[in-house]
Amino acid sequence: MLQLDKRLMLMASYMTPGGYGVDVGTDHGYLAVFLVQSGRAKRMLATDIRSGPLSSAQRCIREAGLTDQIETKLTDGLNGLDLTGVTDILIAGMGGILISEILSARLSDLSDKNLILQPMTQSAALRSWLGANGFAILSEKCATVAGKSYSVIHARFTGEIHSCTPFEALVGKAKEDQSPDADTYLSALLHREEKALRGLCMAQQPDLSEIEQLKEQISRLQALIHQREERKS
Secondary structure, three states: OOOOOOOHHHHOOOOOOOOOEEEOOOOOHHHHHHHHHHHOOEEEEEEEEOOHHHHHHHHHHHOOOOOOOOOEEEOOOOOOOOOOOEEEEEEEEEEHHHHHHHHOOOOOHHHEEEEEEEEEHHHHHHHHHHHHHEEEEHHHHHHEEEEEEEEEEEEEEOOOOOOOOOOHHHHHHHHHOOOOOHHHHHHHHHHHHHHHEEEEEEOOOOOOHHHHHHHHHHHHHHHHHHHHHHHOO
16 A cells, blocks of 8 residues: 655645545645555545656556556646536645635535645645635644644634634634644744744834734743643653
């Protein structure tokens, strides 16, 4: 069976058992192949906007003998896809804003789908978009792979609009993950916010309100990290 890294294994863990998933931006097709090989998914549709990665995915699918269970399609996001019977939408390796745009294009078709999302950047923007469009984040777990930290978001439509505070958008439900990988993820967030603050303070005309907001974010992150450390000591 194909082996996945911890980031993709987290995504696989959220898949609806026996479901039919769409792997958007499939790249080499590893996630789609693993989900079917493991029996987690009954069917998969693997898509990519580029022909090169999609050809790699098609080769991986053929070598696994799964061409009857995994379809492929060259397309931009979810454009042109028949989502009838699809249970899960999986999107990884993109920025949070791009993921939001992909979902926005098919918003009316997502009310009965599980969303399994792994933003590489702009996670706060994605969390804010989910809340503003009636999606609840059910769970969020973190993974550290090759020294980089990631968060995997599992969300579903509830219809309840939620306006995230800046801190909620920043950390999401990653704060509920008690794993060492979540500690690493939160520490990376703190480092990024501190770096952003230094940049703002060095500006010729610093935005004082933005600086104050960042300082508050940093203070709350420091307190959260300290609480987690105390809990484990």
